[in-house]
Amino acid sequence: xxxxxxxxxxxxxxxxxxxxxxxxxxxxxxxxxxxxxxxxxxxxxxxxxxxxxxxxxxxxxxxxxxxxxxxxxxxxxxxxxxxxxxxxxxxxxxxxxxxxxxxxxxxxxxxxxxxxxxxxxxxxxxxxxxxxxxxxxxxxxxxxxxxxxxxxxxxxxxxxxxxxxxxxxxxxxxxxxxxxxxxxxxxxxxxxxxxxxxxxxxxxxxxxxxxxxxxxxxxxxxxxxxxxxxxxxxxxxxxxxxxxxxxxxxxxxxxxxxxxxxxxxxxxxxxxxxxxxxxxxxxxxxxxxxxxxxxxxxxxxxxxxxxxxxxxxxxxxxxxxxxxxxxxxx
Amino acid sequence: xxxxxxxxxxxxxxxxxxxxxxxxxxxxxxxxxxxxxxxxxxxxxxxxxxxxxxxxxxxxxxxxxxxxxxxxxxxxxxxxxxxxxxxxxxxxxxxxxxxxxxxxxxxxxxxxxxxxxxxxxxxxxxxxxxxxxxxxxxxxxxxxxxxxxxxxxxxxxxxxxxxxxxxxxxxxxxxxxxxxxxxxxxxxxxxxxxxxxxxxxxxxxxxxxxxxxxxxxxxxxxxxxxxxxxxxxxxxxxxxxxxxxxxxxxxxxxxxxxxxxxxx
Numbered sequence: 001x002x003x004x005x006x007x008x009x010x011x012x013x014x015x016x017x018x019x020x021x022x023x024x025x026x027x028x029x030x031x032x033x034x035x036x037x038x039x040x041x042x043x044x045x046x047x048x049x050x051x052x053x054x055x056x057x058x059x060x061x062x063x064x065x066x067x068x069x070x071x072x073x074x075x076x077x078x079x080x081x082x083x084x085x086x087x088x089x090x091x092x093x094x095x096x097x098x099x100x101x102x103x104x105x106x107x108x109x110x111x112x113x114x115x116x117x118x119x120x121x122x123x124x125x126x127x128x129x130x131x132x133x134x135x136x137x138x139x140x141x142x143x144x145x146x147x148x149x150x151x152x153x154x155x156x157x158x159x160x161x162x163x164x165x166x167x168x169x170x171x172x173x174x175x176x177x178x179x180x181x182x183x184x185x186x187x188x189x190x191x192x193x194x195x196x197x198x199x200x201x202x203x204x205x206x207x208x209x210x211x212x213x214x215x216x217x218x219x220x221x222x223x224x225x226x227x228x229x230x231x232x233x234x235x236x237x238x239x240x241x242x243x244x245x246x247x248x249x250x251x252x253x254x255x256x257x258x259x260x261x262x263x264x265x266x267x268x269x270x271x272x273x274x275x276x277x278x279x280x281x282x283x284x285x286x287x288x289x290x291x292x293x294x295x296x297x298x299x300x301x302x303x304x305x306x307x308x309x310x311x312x313x314x315x316x317x318x319x320x321x322x323x324x325x326x327x328x329x330x
Numbered sequence: 331x332x333x334x335x336x337x338x339x340x341x342x343x344x345x346x347x348x349x350x351x352x353x354x355x356x357x358x359x360x361x362x363x364x365x366x367x368x369x370x371x372x373x374x375x376x377x378x379x380x381x382x383x384x385x386x387x388x389x390x391x392x393x394x395x396x397x398x399x400x401x402x403x404x405x406x407x408x409x410x411x412x413x414x415x416x417x418x419x420x421x422x423x424x425x426x427x428x429x430x431x432x433x434x435x436x437x438x439x440x441x442x443x444x445x446x447x448x449x450x451x452x453x454x455x456x457x458x459x460x461x462x463x464x465x466x467x468x469x470x471x472x473x474x475x476x477x478x479x480x481x482x483x484x485x486x487x488x489x490x491x492x493x494x495x496x497x498x499x500x501x502x503x504x505x506x507x508x509x510x511x512x513x514x515x516x517x518x519x520x521x522x523x524x525x526x527x528x529x530x531x532x533x534x535x536x537x538x539x540x541x542x543x544x545x546x547x548x549x550x551x552x553x554x555x556x557x558x559x560x561x562x563x564x565x566x567x568x569x570x571x572x573x574x575x576x577x578x579x580x581x582x583x584x585x586x587x588x589x590x591x592x593x594x
Contacts, residue, residue, distance in 0.1 A: 052425050077427035088422035092344050104336035105426035149422065 004030040004157060004189050005051060009060035012046050012213075020046040022213035023060060028191060033183055035204030036193040037298075039306050043213040044193040045085065048161050051191070052082050065156050078106060081155035081188075083146050085162045091135040095126055095145050098134060099152050106153035113152070120148040123185070124178050140171040147178060151186065158182070160192045164199060176202055197298045207298075211306045224301045231270035233277060236262045236290035245284050251276050262290075270295065333428025337436030338443075341410065345444060355403075355444065359452035362395045363388060363459065366523070373528070380525050384554045385464045392456055392463055393549030394522030397542055399452060400445040400481050401516060404488035405509045407441035408496030412505060421594050434497065434588035438489040438581075445485040446478070467556030476552050476566060483573035484545040490580040497592050522546040541576055544569035 005028040012021040021043045028034045036044045049055045051064055053073035061068055067075045089098045096117065103113035121130050124144040129137060134145065143163070150158055163179065164172040176199065183190055194200050200207055201221050208218040217224055230253075235246050238261070246263045247255045251273050254266040267273035270293045281288060346352055367388045373380065374387050384390035411434065414420040423433050456463035492505070499505055517523070519533060520542035526534045537543050548569045551562050558566060 054425055074427045077425060082425045084418075084421050084425070086418035086421055088418045090340070090344075090419050091417070092347070093340070097343075101336050101340055102422065102426065105333055105423075105428050107332055 002030055003027045005062065005064050005191070007047075007051075007060070007062040010047070010050060010057055010062050011059045012043075012050060012055065013058040020213055021050070021057075024210070024213060024215060026208055026215060026218070028189065029206075030189055031187065032205040033179075033190040033192060033203050035200035035207040036191065036210060037197065037200050037207055037302065038193075038210040042211045042306075044210065045161055046213075047210070048082075048159050048191065048193060052080060052159055053077060078153065079156045081150035081153060081158045083150040083158070083160045083163055085165060087142060087146060089134050089142065089145050089149060092133065094131050094133055095137070096121070096130040098145065099149060102149050102152045108153060116154065117152060120151055123181065124148055140167060140174065143167060143171070143175060144178065147175070147182075151182065151188075154186075155188060157189045157191065160190060162194055163192070165195065172196070172199070179203055197302060201298045209302060209305050216305045217301070221298060225296050225298065226269060227301075230296050230300065230304075231267050231273070232294040232296075233265045233267060233270055233274065234258075234262060234290070234292045234294070235265065235277075235281075235288055238287040238289055242286045242288075245286055246281075249277060249280055333423070333426065333432035334435055334439070337423070337428075337432060338440050341436055341440035342443065344410075345440070355448055356451055359395070359399055359448055360455050362398065363392075363452065363456055363462075366395070367391060370523070373525075376528075380527055382525065382550065382554055384550075385466050386461055388456060388459070388462050389464050389466075389553060390525075390550065391523055392453070392553055393551075394520075394546040396449050396452060396477070396481055396549055397484055397520075397522050397545040398517060399448050400485040400545075401488055401542060402513065403441055403445050403448065404485045405492055405513060407437050407489035408492040408494075408499075408505055409502060411437055411493055411496040412499055412502050415500060415594060416502070420592075424592070424594065429589065430592050431585045431588040433592065434493045434584060437493045438486060438584070441489045442482055442485040445481060449478075449481050463553070465553065465556065467554070469553070469556055473552040473556065476570065477549050479570060480545045480548040480573065483570070483577045484541065486577040487541055487573065487580055490577070490584040494580075494584045494587050497588055516540065516542050520546060541573055544572050548573075 005026070007024050007026050009023040009025065010021055011019075011023055013019050020041075024043065024047060026047075036047060038044050046055070050057055050069060051062055053069050053076050057070065061070045063069075064076045065079045067079075069076060089095075090101070093101065099117045099120070100113065103117065108116070121127055124147060126141060126144055126148075129141055134142065137145065147160075147163065150160075160179065164175045167175065179190065179192075180203065182188065190203075192200065192203060204221065206218065206220055207224060209216045209224070217227065219227065233252075236259075237243060237246060240261065243257060243261065243263060246265070247257070249255065249265060252265040252267055256264045258264045265277070267277075274293060370391075371387050374390075378384065381387065381390040411420075414423070414433075420433070424430070453463070492509070495508060496505055520537045520540040522542050526537070529537065548566050551558065551566055555562055
């Protein structure tokens with residue numbers, strides 16, 4: 001597959017001091033959903049802002065859809081769609097007026113624009129609300145409108161920056177369905193940043209974890225988890241005498257007694273080690289009452305790589321997020 | 331400059347859809363005329379000479395009020411830019427493939443358009459009210475063109491100054507403070523309301539360099555005199571030339587500043 005975005009030592013330094021991105025190198029393939037994961041200040045939004053030519057790099061560059069972000073910003077903007085973190089639709093206009101305004105920025109011929117806008121509106125179920133002022137929209141409706149505002153120009157690449165920030169769980173799940181549907185139906189490459197691991201996990205084909213402006217790891221969710229080499233097998237034995245034997249299982253990386261009769265074995269890959277453990281148990285005539293396997297979650301991967309627990313992170317610009325949430329909840 | 335058309339029509343849509351702003355915009359010019367015109371009507375007791383030959387004070391101040399209406403609307407032309415920034419709408423414009431300056435010029439042109447509408451209403455009202463506007467020496471198409479040009483140039487001058495100020499401002503109260511600081515000096519250190527002979531010498535000397543005076547005097551000259559004498563035509567062309575040069579300079583400045591400096 002050909003890469004549609006390729007960054008080359010992309011670097012952004014703010015005010016000559018704050019290094020937001022430090023020689024970032026990522027390659028995104030055409031047609032995939034690519035997730036950018038990282039703690040606050042890791043450089044996710046800076047990466048997106050650079051790729052959509054909202055800001056200019058300090059050094060290095062990126063090729064987006066064949067165009068250089070340093071030289072061809074207008075060409076890039078024409079072929080991409082962006083759904084920024086903040087709300088960007090005009091509350092004093094109707095939903096359809098907002099979309100028409102955006103379509104005129106991209107010189108979409110009127111008939112084509114109308115046809116496309118109506119299709120997008122139906123896709124996210126806003127048909128009944130399209131002629132209402134955006135001010136009267138609910139939070140979920142507002143976010144759906146933002147989502148399709150990024151698609152009015154029929155982009156090759158869609159950038160989603162925290163698309164479900166501030167939404168409740170149900171609305172968030174709906175948004176995921178819309179994003180998947182968009183990717184399938186419109187054949188668009190999607191770059192997604194998110195604070196919600198489950199969101200990145202559910203949507204992305206590949207994920208990059210970035211921290212301190214650098215890529216720490218890239219791969220599918222499965223690859224990242226298996227790289228962690230940390231599946232856990234819990235064995236509960238019938239009698240205390242067998243504990244020692246289980247703990248002596250030669251293939252385990254680490255073993256611990258967690259409860260009186262329960263041993264926690266850390267193995268590099270449970271799919272391969274579990275059959276070995278079962279033969280070991282049979283060979284040593286150990287009597288077990290319970291056997292369970294725990295695969296690491298993306299949370300564990302994140303914690304391992306960045307040293308931070310993403311669930312404890314606050315969103316980057318707290319003031320702005322609260323402001324948006326207030327507007328979403330009205 | 332794609333973006334200018336859709337953004338300007340967005341501004342105007344928001345304006346005519348807000349019944350209160352539309353209503354106050356229509357009523358305010360009348361207030362100026364009726365209240366100011368009545369409060370200072372005794373000035374005409376000094377005789378027509380002090381009013382440059384105008385038959386009454388309303389006819390005399392109309393040029394000033396037209397200019398002031400334009401000035402006050404123009405001072406606020408940057409405010410919506412700050413709200414667009416605060417409400418996030420600006421972010422959508424900045425990622426679109428449009429010239430950044432079109433975002434700012436949309437504000438300038440839409441406020442100039444509103445000013446023209448208000449000016450038309452003001453002139454109509456001045457003609458209707460008793461002892462109002464009188465064209466004693468006629469009013470030609472050329473006079474009308476000169477009047478409209480002066481109003482447009484004044485609004486371009488002040489809206490480009492105030493939208494340029496708003497290019498990097500994030501708080502509305504900042505720009506309100508600046509507007510409050512300059513509106514009265516711009517109004518009173520000018521010939522918009524009072525004849526130079528009634529002003530203190532130093533004030534009158536300063537007022538000469540105020541573009542508000544140039545516009546007010548231009549409009550006043552064509553309204554009072556109809557067809558202009560050679561010396562009047564000379565004065566009008568100097569004032570209009572000054573306004574045009576200043577507007578051209580400020581619009582160019584606005585273009586470069588907004589292309590380079592506008593952010594969220």
